[in-house]
Amino acid sequence: TYANALGQAQRYEEALKEIDYLEQVEPRNLSHKVLAASIEVLVGNYEKAEQRYAKILERIPSHAQLQNSHGHTLKTLGRQSEAIEAYRRAIGLRPSMGDAYWNLANLKTFEFRGDDVARMRGEIESDAIGTSDRYHLCFALGKALEDRGEYAESFHFYQLGNELRCEEEGYQADRNREETDALIEHCTAELFTGKERYGCPDPDAIFVVGLPRSGSTLLEQILASHSLVDGTSELREMIVIARRLAGRRNRDDESQYPAVLWDLTPEQCRELGEEYIERTRIQRGDAPFFIDKMPNNFQHVGLIKLVLPNAKIIDARRHPMATCFSGFKQLFAAGQAFTYSQVDIARYFSDYARVMEHWNSVLPGAVLKVKYENVVADIESEVKRMLDYCGLPFEESCLDFHKTERAVRTASSEQVRQPLYSAALDQWQHFAPQLGEMREILDHWVERF
DSSP: OHHHHHHHTTOHHHHHHHHHHHHHHSTTOHHHHHHHHHHHHHTTOHHHHHHHHHHHHHHOTTOHHHHHHHHHHHHHTTOHHHHHHHHHHHHHHOTTOHHHHHHHHTTSSOOOOHHHHHHHHHHHHOTTSOHHHHHHHHHHHHHHHHHTTOHHHHHHHHHHHHHHHHHHHOOOHHHHHHHHHHHHHHOOHHHHTTOTTOSOOOOOEEEEEEOTTSSHHHHHHHHHTSTTEEEEEOOOHHHHHHHHHHTOSSTTSOOOTTGGGGGOOHHHHHHHHHHHHHHTGGGOOSSSEEEEOOGGGGGGHHHHHHHOTTOEEEEEEOOHHHHHHHHHTOOOSSOOGGGGSHHHHHHHHHHHHHHHHHHHHHSTTSEEEEEHHHHHHOHHHHHHHHHHHHTOOOOGGGTTGGGOOOOOOSTTTTGGGSOOOSTTTTGGGGGGGGOHHHHHHHHHHHHHO
16 A cells, blocks of 8 residues: 555655545555554554554454553553463463563563473474574574573573574674775875764754663663653664665675765755754654664764764673673564674674774764663763763752653563663573683683773
C-alpha cells in the first residue's frame, strides 16, 4: 500500500495521515491498524502504539507475533510485569518462538525458571525450528545459564547463536577497516579550518556515540533526566545523510564519502544541518535540547561538526573487553553485524578507537569522553562534567536518573531503571578462558584504557 511505501521511506507523519484515511474507509481492516502501531513505535509514540496493539489483540488474541510486539512496547514503557505476561502468552501460542524467549532474556533483570531452561534446550535440539528461532533461543539460553553461574555451557550457546547469526550477516571486517582509513586520510585538520560558521547554528542536538553496550543508554538516561533535555533513541538521520553523500547506487560502487566533505559549500552544510534538525523533530518533545544516541555516529563526527557546528558529542567508553563481550552476547534486532564473532567485534573496536583518537587530534575539545567505570565510581562528578560540557545547569534529577519515567528502546532499558551497581563491571572475566581471540586483538587498547 501507499502507507507502507511511505513508512519504508521513513516519511512517518505522512504514513500516519494516510493510515487515518484508510481506517475511515475500511474501519475493520486490521492490517492498517497493525501498520499504524508499528509506525508509532518507530517514531517513539509508545503509549499510542501500546493502545493500538491492545485493541488489535482484543479481536485476535491468539496472534503470537502481535503478543510479542505488544510485549516490546510494554517493556519500552517500563511496564515490565505486563511485558513478561505478553511474552509468556506469545510462547504459549507458539512454543518455538525464539524471539519471545530472547525478549524475556533481554529484560536483563528477568530470571528463567528451570522448566524454561529445559524447554529452550528441547527446542534448540529440534529439527523442526528455523534458523532465526534457533539463534534467538541460543542467546536466551546463554543468558539463562550465565545467570545460574554455568559459564562454560553458557558460552557454548552464545557461541552457537553467534555462529548462526554470523552466517546470516556476512560482515566484512576488511571493508570497515578501509572505511576507517579513509576517514583518517580525508578528514584532516585542514578540512575544518575556517569552517566554524558553516552549517546550521542550532545547538539543539547532543550526540552520544560509541560502541553498543558501552554505557551510552545510561548516559542518555542521565541527560534525559534534565528538564531541558529530551531523550529520543538511536536516530538514523545522520547516517542517512552520510549515505546520500556517499553517492552509491549499489553496494559495490566506490563511496564518495568522506572525500566529498571537502566539496561542501557553506550553504550545503547549512541545508544538511537544517534537514537533520527538521527530520528529527517528530522524535522530540518540547525541550530545547535532545539526544541522538545512535552509537555508529562516531564515524560521522567530522560530518556532524561541519553541518551542526554547535552540536555536542559525548563518547561513551567502557573497558574494551567488557564492551566487546557484552556486544558478543547481545542479539541485536538489526544492524551491528560486527558483533557476531570475537575477531570481528575486536577489530571493530580497534577501528572505533583509532578514529576517535583521530577526531580528538583534528577537532580538539569537540568530543567529551566519559568512561562508564568512572560514572559508577563517582556519578556526581561525571554528571557535572557532562552538564558543564553541554552548557547546562546542574539538576539533582540527573543523579536520580533511574526514577525518570520515559520510554527506553535499547538493550539496557531495564538496567537504567535501577540505581548503579558495580557488580557487572567485570562480568566478562567469568568467560576469560573462552575469550582468547578477542583479548589478543584488544590487548593494545586494554593497556591504554
